[in-house]
Amino acid sequence: ETGVTQTPRHLVMGMTNKKSLKCEQHLGHNAMYWYKQSAKKPLELMFVYSLEERVENNSVPSRFSPECPNSSHLFLHLHTLQPEDSALYLCASSIGERPAGDTQYFGPGTRLTVL
C-alpha cells in the first residue's frame, strides 16, 4: 500500500468549474499538507493541518478551499480558478510531533491545468 496517494493524477478544468483534489495517507500520521509546485519555482506551502485542525494558511486565495475530515484524508476544493493556478499540487503527511524533526512524505501529485 503506497504511503500517500492522490487522485486524480491529472485534471483539466475550465475557469468556471468546481473540482476537488483528494489525498489519503496510510502512514498513521497526524499532520497533512498541501503544496503547489509551479515550473521553475520552489515548492510553495499552501495549507497545514494538524490533528484535523488547520494550523497554517499561507495567504492562499479563497478560490482554494481545504478540508480535512479526519487525519487520513485531505481535500482541496477548487472553484473559479485562473490559468496561472495551473501547477502540480502535492500532498504530504508527517507524524506531526517530533522535537528532533518531523519528516514529510509526499504523494505523487495532481497535475492541474486550468483553461
Next chain:
Amino acid sequence: GQQLNQSPQSMFIQEGEDVSMNCTSSSIFNTWLWYKQDPGEGPVLLIALYKAGELTSNGRLTAQFGITRKDSFLNISASIPSDVGIYFCAGQRIQGAQKLVFGQGTRLTINP
C-alpha cells in the same frame, strides 16, 4: 522570508562521475532533508539530517548537516542513469506540524 539557495541549478555529467550539490541559508535550521523528484511524481525522501555536523549515507548518497546549521550538501558517487531527476534540499525549523522551506532544485542529467 526564509529562503534556501541551492546550487548548481543544473548539472550535465557522464555516467560514473561523482556529483555534489549544496544548499545555503541565512537562517538556522534544525533539520535538513534531501528529496529527489522524477518527472510526473512527487518528491521522494533520500536522506534526513537532524544534528549539526551529522554525516549520513544512503547507498551511494552522502549528505551532511553543516556545523553552522545554515547549510547542507549532498554527494552522489559513481552516478548511474537512474540518478537522473531533480534534487531538492529542504530546511525545517518549527516543532509540531512543521514547515519545510525548499531550495529551487538541482536538475541532474547523465550522459551514458
